Amino acid sequence: MSLVIQEVSKKFITKHKETYTLDNINLTFEKGEFICLLGTSGCGKSTLLNIIAGLEKPTSGRLFLGDKEIQGVGVERAVMFQQDALFPWLNVLENVEFGMSIAGISKEEKRERALKYLKMVHLTKFQNSYIHELSGGMRQRVALARALTLDSEVLLMDEPFAALDSQTKTILQQELQKIWWETKKTIIFVTHNVEEAVLLADRVIVMTANPGKVKRDIPIQLARPRRLESIDLTYIAAEVMRELKEEVEKVAKIEYDSDWSIEKDTVLYHPDSNLGIGL
Amino acid sequence: MVYKIGVDVLKLWKPYTFPSPFDVLGTLVRLIGNNTIGIAILASMKRLFIGYVLSLLIGAVLGLVIIRYKYIDQYFTQLILGLQTLPSVCWLPFAVLWYGLNEKAIIFVIAIGSTFSITMAMESSIKNIDTIYLKAARTMGASGLKLYRRVIIPAALPGIIGGMKQGWSFAWRGLMAGEMLFATKGLGQVLMIGRDLANISQVVAIMIVIIVLGLTIDHLIFGKIQANIRYRWGLDK
Ligand SMILES: Nc1ncnc2c1ncn2[C@@H]1O[C@H](COP(=O)(O)OP(=O)(O)OP(=O)(O)O)[C@@H](O)[C@H]1O
C-alpha cells in the first residue's frame, strides 16, 4: 500500500503571527521505501511527519494510506520521536509491550514478541531495567523496539538519532538498515544530516523553508549495505549538500542580517575535486 | 536540665504552664497504662481514615472533572485554590449546622480539609504532563479511559502523591479541630480534658503522641511510596 500526500498545506495561527509552514506538498511513497525528509531547521519536516502520523491536522489537503484516508492517529503508522518518549513508570519490557497491551494481545504472545524485538536491538539483558537506568542510545533502541512491535506498515522517525554521539549513531544506523531490510516497512525518516540521509534512504526529499515545499526528490541508487566511508556515498552526499546549501543560505539571509553569506567553498566534497572517482 | 534551669534558676516559666519532662513521661505511661491513649488513637484513626478516603475519592473525581471540562477550569480552579487556603477549622460551623454535633460533622471537616489539596494536585500534575507521553501513547492506539488509566494517571502520579501527602496533613488538622470541639472519644478530646483539668502534662503528652503518630505515618506510608515512585520515575538524579 502506498502512502499518498495530496496537496497538503499547513498554517499555524498563533496570537502573535501566522506561520505558513507547509505549502502544497504532493508526494507518493511506495510500500517498503526508505524515505528521508531532509531540510534546514524550521522548514516543516516535523510538521509534515506529525501530519502523516495523524497527530496534527493539515489546514488543507488529504493523505491516503492505500485506499484509506488518514484521519487521526493509527497503529498502522508507528512513530519514533527525537526524545525517546518512553514511559518512566514502566520497565523496558513493559514499555515495549505497551502498544500490544492496548491492542489486547495475550500475555504470552506479548512477551514473546517483545523479547523478539528487544533481541533485534540487542537489549534483552536490560529487559527489567527502568528507563532512567539506560543510556540515551539504549533508550532510542528501546523506543525502536517499541515502534516495531505493532507490525505497523509505516514507521515515522523524527530525527531519532540526533541527540546521540557519532559512534552510537553509526551503530544504530546500521541496525536500522538491517531491521528495515528484515521487516520491509515503509520508513519515513526526518533528518537534517546529509550523510545520514544518503546513507539510509532510497529517496531523499529535500525541503525548502518559508513556506515549506518539496524542492527536490532525489533517488539514491547505491548498493546496500552502505557505509559512511564509501566514496560513492560521499560523492552523492556532496551533490545533495549543494542543493541544501542554497537553501541554508536563503534561510540565513532571512533570519540573520542581510549581509550574511556562506563562503562559497564550505562544501568540502565538491564533486569536481574528486578527480573522477565515482564516475 | 534545660528545663530545671529554666524553672528554678531563671524563673522563666511556671511549672503549671510548662510541665517537666518527667511529669509528661509519667502522664504518658499512665495514659497508656489505663488504655486511654489506645482507645483515643483508635477512635481518631478511624475518623481520619474515613474522612481521608472520602476526600481522596471526591478530590480525585473533582480533579478529573475539571481536567475533562476545560471551561469549568478557569473559574473553578481559582475557587478551589481559594478554598484550599481556607483552614479546615473554618468549616466547623458549617459542619455543625449541617450534621449537628456528631461524628459526621468531624468527618466532614477532615474530608473537606484535604479534598481541595488532592483536587489541585490532580489538576496541576495532569496539566503539566509532558505531551510527548500522550503523543506516543496515542500513536500506539491508546485513547479514552485506557489513556487515562495507563498513561495520564501514572505520568501524573509523582505530583498526585505530593497532593495526597499534603491532604493528609490537612486531614490531621481537621481531625484535631473537630475532636477538640465536641468529640466523645479521640486524641483531641483527651487533649481538651487535659486543658479543662489544667493538667498541662496531659496536654503535652497528647501533643507528643500526635507528633509521633503524624511523623510515623508520614514517613512509613507516604515517605516510602514517594521514594519508590521518585526512584522508578528517575526523578532523584
Ligand atoms: N504548534 C505550532 N504552533 C505554531 N507554529 C508552529 C508550531 N509547530 C511548528 N510551527 C512552526 O512551523 C515551522 C516548522 O516547524 P517544524 O517543527 O516542522 O520544523 P522542522 O523542519 O522539524 O525543524 P527542526 O529541524 O528544527 O526540527 C516553524 O517555523 C515553527 O515555528
Ligand SMILES: [Mg+2]
Ligand atoms: Mg523537527
